[in-house]
Amino acid sequence: MVTDTYELIKSLTEAKERIIDGYVKQGIELIEKTVSSNNISQANWVICNIIDAAKCEYLVEVLDSIGKIFDISVCGNVKRVISCYAKVGRYSEFVDIAINSIVNRGKKDQLDKVLNDVGNNGEFLYKLSLAYEKLHDLKKAQELRKKACDSGIPEACENINQVSPSYS
CATH class of the missing domain: 1.25.40.350 (Serine Threonine Protein Phosphatase 5, Tetratricopeptide repeat)
Structure with a gap:
């Protein structure tokens, strides 16, 4: 053994x-x-x-x-998954796993650090807006949702004024 x-x-x-x-x-x-x-x-x-x-x-x-x-969700530096996929310009289920892991740990500071890496990528901005909403930072969620809408993400535009506490 x-x-x-x-x-x-x-x-x-x-x-x-x-x-x-x-x-x-x-x-x-x-x-x-x-x-x-x-x-x-x-x-x-x-x-x-x-x-x-x-x-x-x-x-x-x-x-x-x-x-x-x-199981990447247990990795300490999981925010790097988000940054790397943003850098290569592609979204992936691994980005969702990384975001959910950060949200589940309540690490808003990790989301803050990753924001600079995603630039104006609408899909990343929209998913991050949902994460901030779950962490009860409604102002940041609204700001990111607007940027995602401006970047052409239809779901972000549909929900632009509907940021509210979500406990899902």
């Missing part, structure tokens, strides 16, 4: 290093060979390390390829 754990850590560390060094496909292949349903709970740390250390384009590639096997 100790040998299995050691081999798992060794393989995942090697995979993480390959990804960080730009050999993303090799790193992904090694993770796919190494991680199974039997050891996923012991392997989740590797995705958090990749979120912390990989270049944004590498992180996005990894999440798009194998992100579903991991």
Whole structure:
């Protein structure tokens, strides 16, 4: 058992290093060979390390390829997922997971930090407006919803004057 754990850590560390060094496909292949349903709970740390250390384009590639096997919501630097997808100009379910994780932790300061990274991307602004609404910052939610509407997001325009406390 100790040998299995050691081999798992060794393989995942090697995979993480390959990804960080730009050999993303090799790193992904090694993770796919190494991680199974039997050891996923012991392997989740590797995705958090990749979120912390990989270049944004590498992180996005990894999440798009194998992100579903991991629980990114437990990672401390999950806001970086939002920033990286914004940087590459694409929205993803992983952005939703990251936003929900931040909201569930009540970390409005993390949302504040990510705002500069999303620029004028309407979809990101709209989703962040919903997050601020859940955290009861209605003024910020309204401001972001207006920006999202101005950026062409129809749902933001429909709800522009309907920001109210939501407990869902």
